[in-house]
Every structure is written in structure tokens, then in C-alpha cells.
Amino acid sequence: MSKFPDPTKTYDATPVDPNKPVVNTPQPAEIPVYQAPEPEPAPADPPSVSPAPTTPPVDQYVSPSPFRNLIPLLIGLGVIIVLVVVALTVIPRLTKKVENIALTYWGLWEPSSVMQAVIADYESQNPNVKIEYSMQSPKNYRSRLQSAITGGTAPDIARIHNTWLPMFKNSLTPAPESIVPVSALDAYYPIVKKNATSVGKTYALPIGIDGLALLYNEDMLKEAGATPPSDWNSFRKLAFDLTKINAETKIIERAGAAMGTTNNVEHWSDILGLLVLQNSGDPSKPSSSAVQDAITFFTIFSTQDKSWDSSQPNSVYAFATGTVAMILAPSWQIPEIKAINPDLKFGVAPAPTLPSTKIAWGSYWMEAVPKSSKNAEEAWKFIKYLSSESSLQKIYAGAAQVHTIGEPYPLTNMASLLSTDPLAGPYVSQGPNYVSWYLTSRTYDEGINDQLIKYYEDAVNTINNGSTVEAVIKTLDAGVAQVLAKFPDASKPR
Numbered sequence: 433m434s435k436f437p438d439p440t441k442t443y444d445a446t447p448v449d450p451n452k453p454v455v456n457t458p459q460p461a462e463i464p465v466y467q468a469p470e471p472e473p474a475p476a477d478p479p480s481v482s483p484a485p486t487t488p489p490v491d492q493y494v495s496p497s498p499f500r501n502l503i504p505l506l507i508g509l510g511v512i513i514v515l516v517v518v519a520l521t522v523i524p525r526l527t528k529k530v531e532n533i534a535l536t537y538w539g540l541w542e543p544s545s546v547m548q549a550v551i552a553d554y555e556s557q558n559p560n561v562k563i564e565y566s567m568q569s570p571k572n573y574r575s576r577l578q579s580a581i582t583g584g585t586a587p588d589i590a591r592i593h594n595t596w597l598p599m600f601k602n603s604l605t606p607a608p609e610s611i612v613p614v615s616a617l618d619a620y621y622p623i624v625k626k627n628a629t630s631v632g633k634t635y636a637l638p639i640g641i642d643g644l645a646l647l648y649n650e651d652m653l654k655e656a657g658a659t660p661p662s663d664w665n666s667f668r669k670l671a672f673d674l675t676k677i678n679a680e681t682k683i684i685e686r687a688g689a690a691m692g693t694t695n696n697v698e699h700w701s702d703i704l705g706l707l708v709l710q711n712s713g714d715p716s717k718p719s720s721s722a723v724q725d726a727i728t729f730f731t732i733f734s735t736q737d738k739s740w741d742s743s744q745p746n747s748v749y750a751f752a753t754g755t756v757a758m759i760l761a762p763s764w765q766i767p768e769i770k771a772i773n774p775d776l777k778f779g780v781a782p783a784p785t786l787p788s789t790k791i792a793w794g795s796y797w798m799e800a801v802p803k804s805s806k807n808a809e810e811a812w813k814f815i816k817y818l819s820s821e822s823s824l825q826k827i828y829a830g831a832a833q834v835h836t837i838g839e840p841y842p843l844t845n846m847a848s849l850l851s852t853d854p855l856a857g858p859y860v861s862q863g864p865n866y867v868s869w870y871l872t873s874r875t876y877d878e879g880i881n882d883q884l885i886k887y888y889e890d891a892v893n894t895i896n897n898g899s900t901v902e903a904v905i906k907t908l909d910a911g912v913a914q915v916l917a918k919f920p921d922a923s924k925p926r
């Protein structure tokens with residue numbers, strides 16, 4: 433049975449009036465020199481006593497032992513052997529020139545100014561290692577990286593999305609157990625172990641975690657005497673109540689929530705994926721009632737409630753300019769909103785849920801080592817360093833200076849550092865409940881995410897044009913199955 437509110441339910445509330453105002457080399461042991469024992473001194477002459485008649489003494493000759501010099505010789509020989517071994521092994525190691533290693537590193541979102549402090553620290557601790565960092569363009573990034581790996585020109589360290597392992601696993605070098613044991617993943621939120629490992633091997637590590645949270649206009653909610661909704665039923669009702677429609681033109685002048693369409697709702701596919709998973713559905717099986725119910729609920733905001741429609745501007749821009757009350761977005765879009773409108777008063781809260789579930793939507797990036805790297809071991813050592821608590825704090829601080837907010841920490845024991853932060857805190861609080869699937873937007877992968885999103889997009893658009901959910905499911909089901917057949921490892925939610 434669906435967990436969503438009754439889709440046939442309508443609201444009778446009157447829309448708000450729009451006119452309301454160094455090592456020590458061991459020293460060789462000292463060779464002992466054999467010395468013959470000194471002759472014992474002759475005894476003093478005894479008192480003159482007439483000796484008793486005795487048999488005259490017979491002179492006896494005692495031959496010295498043939499082994500008396502053997503032990504010193506053996507000791508000397510042993511010392512010589514030790515010196516030879518030292519000369520052939522230890523000394524060459526001490527005098528051998530350390531090989532310089534150059535690592536190339538492709539990032540995506542952080543400029544060099546953010547990463548340079550951590551890189552400089554690592555280089556100072558490892559003078560033979562030099563790291564060249566470059567921030568790549570997200571456009572065609574996945575295909576460019578794949579081509580570089582195939583052509584042997586890929587970087588030593590590259591960033592991949594948490595949903596990309598099915599596409600990249602055979603092109604990556606897993607972490608040596610001696611550097612990053614699989615058990616080290618226990619320190620991260622559960623989603624990381626699911627996304628970064630396969631068959632007992634670790635293929636990537638994140639330096640941040642992110643997902644969807646609810647962003648709301650504080651003034652609009654205060655005006656309605658409302659608090660941020662924690663469940664979808666309250667969210668839908670509040671979105672309806674906050675919507676302002678011009679009585680004459682029937683045009684939405686202020687939308688309650690950016691939901692229901694694909695052309696102007698940022699992260700619409702993530703939102704739909706979240707609804708499916710919260711409803712105990714499997715996005716790989718669109719024909720199931722759980723998926724159909726989720727699609728119906730998502731589109732009801734535009735087809736029935738009229739809390740949003742395709743005529744509205746981009747949802748992030750609309751929120752920043754005060755024409756929509758609520759949106760769902762990842763933390764990295766907060767700087768964009770502040771850049772558009774520094775004076776906007778808005779809050780952040782965990783994304784709404786369905787009854788009996790705490791599932792939240794996760795989407796983040798991880799550092800990996802392409803198989804073409806000639807310095808894979810050293811590259812993994814650097815990734816491990818990047819993943820340390822001190823490094824993560826430096827990266828966050830650097831990113832916060834550039835973007836207002838850094839990417840929340842992926843380690844569970846660092847949650848308390850951001851739990852009270854009004855912007856990052858809600859994302860951290862959802863960390864233990866993050867899950868994901870291949871409906872993640874803005875990965876630009878031209879692969880599993882983009883292809884699956886396209887089939888779901890066609891279905892949602894068709895419904896908004898007047899068709900029924902049942903009418904689009906057959907085509908959607910066939911399309912999803914076709915894409916997943918290309919990526920066998922991606923058949924289950926991660």
C-alpha cells in the first residue's frame with residue numbers, strides 16, 4: 433500500500449491574496465686479540481729442610497692443543513662476513529638517491545587555492561613527491577576521463593561520482609590493503625562503503641558527503657505561521673497554502689514548492705529517486721506500484737495542486753529571488769543562492785520523509801586511482817592523507833572561504849563539528865540515512881545516470897501533458913531495462 437497522501441485529495445483553502453502587503457650505522461664488534469698466557473711465577477724457596485730421598489724426576493713434554501687459535505679465527509671470520517653484508521645491503525640503501533615522484537590530480541569543484549594548503553603539507557612531509565592539481569570542467573568529464581585511462585594519459589588521482597563504480601571499476605586500481613584496509617570504511621557513513629567498495633576491495637574514498645535537504649524561505653513560512661515540514665503530507669499542504677495565483681490571469685505569482693516538472697526543477701530526478709526509495713520501491717522496476725505511486729505524487733504538484741508549473745523560472749533562481757517558498761537541493765547550491773541574493777533569509781532542514789522511514793538522498797564525489805597510473809601506491813598514500821581529519825578540516829575551511837560553505841565531512845566522528853551549523857548541520861544529520869541510485873542529476877556522465885534520467889524525464893513530461901501514469905509505464909520500463917543491461921553491476925540500489 434502506498435505511503436503517499438491520497439492523490440485524489442483536493443484542497444479548498446483560498447489562495448493567499450496577491451495584493452497583501454637519520455639511521456646510525458652499526459659499528460663492527462672489536463676483534464679480540466689472542467694473547468698467550470703469561471708463565472706463572474716460580475714459587476719462593478721453601479725453608480731448608482733435608483729432602484727425603486726420592487726418585488729423580490723424569491722430564492715430560494706437553495704438546496699445545498691444535499684448537500687453541502680456532503675460536504678467535506671463527507670470531508674474526510664472522511665479523512668479516514657481517515661487514516660484507518652491511519657493505520652490500522645497508523650502505524647502498526643509505527647512499528641510494530631517493531626517486532622523485534610526480535602525481536597529477538584531477539579535481540572538479542575546488543580551485544587550486546582550496547587544495548594547495550593540503551598539497552603543500554603533504555609535499556613538505558614527502559620531499560620526493562610533487563603533486564600537480566588541476567580543476568577540470570564538468571562538461572564531458574566522465575567520457576574524457578574514460579578516454580584518458582584507455583589512452584594511458586589519465587591522471588594519477590581522479591574524482592568520480594559515487595554512482596560511477598559500475599562504469600569505472602575495471603579501469604581503477606583498488607587501494608592496497610596495507611594502505612587503506614577495507615575496515616577503514618567503517619569510519620564513514622554507511623553509503624560510502626556501499627558505493628566505494630566491491631568484492632572486498634576499496635576503489636575510492638570521499639573528501640565530502642552531500643545530498644538533498646529542504647531549503648525554505650523564512651519570511652514566507654513565518655507569514656503562514658508554519659514550521660519546516662518534516663513529512664511529505666505536510667509539505668504538500670504547506671506548498672498549496674503558500675502558493676499565490678493571480679485571480680484574473682491564473683498565473684502563479686508565488687509558488688509554494690518547486691515540484692512536479694523537469695524543465696525548471698533542479699535535481700528533479702534526485703527528488704523522484706528519493707520518493708521511490710522512501711516508498712520501498714526499486715527504481716529499476718518502474719512497473720511496480722511503489723514507483724508509479726512516487727511518480728504520481730511528484731507530478732501532483734503541477735497537474736492538480738498547481739503549486740508549481742513549467743512556466744516558472746529555474747527553481748534555484750526562483751528561490752533566490754523569492755518567487756518560490758521551498759526547494760530541495762544539495763549544500764553546494766547554497767553559495768549560488770547567496771551570490772544571487774545575499775540578503776535572502778532562508779533556512780535549511782532535513783528533506784521530508786514518508787511514515788516509518790528515515791531514508792535520505794545522498795550524492796557526492798570520491799577520489800580514485802586510474803589503472804593507467806604508474807604511481808598507484810603513492811597516489812593511494814596521498815588519498816589516505818587527504819582523508820585524514822586534519823586534511824578534511826583544512827579543505828572545508830578553504831572551501832568555506834571561497835563558497836560560503838564547504839562540503840560536509842564524510843567521517844561519522846566529525847559530525848559534531850558541523851551539527852550546529854545552520855547550513856551544513858541538516859546535511860550532516862541525514863548522513864547515517866543517505867542512500868542513492870542512478871537518477872543523480874548534474875553528474876554529466878553521459879552514461880548510466882543521464883540515460884536513465886532521460887527515460888524518467890520523458891515519462892514525467894508525458895504525464896504533465898495529460899497522459900496517465902499507467903500509459904507511460906510500459907515505455908519507461910523497457911527503457912530502464914535497456915540501460916541497466918549495459919551495466920550489470922548497477923541493477924540494485926546502492
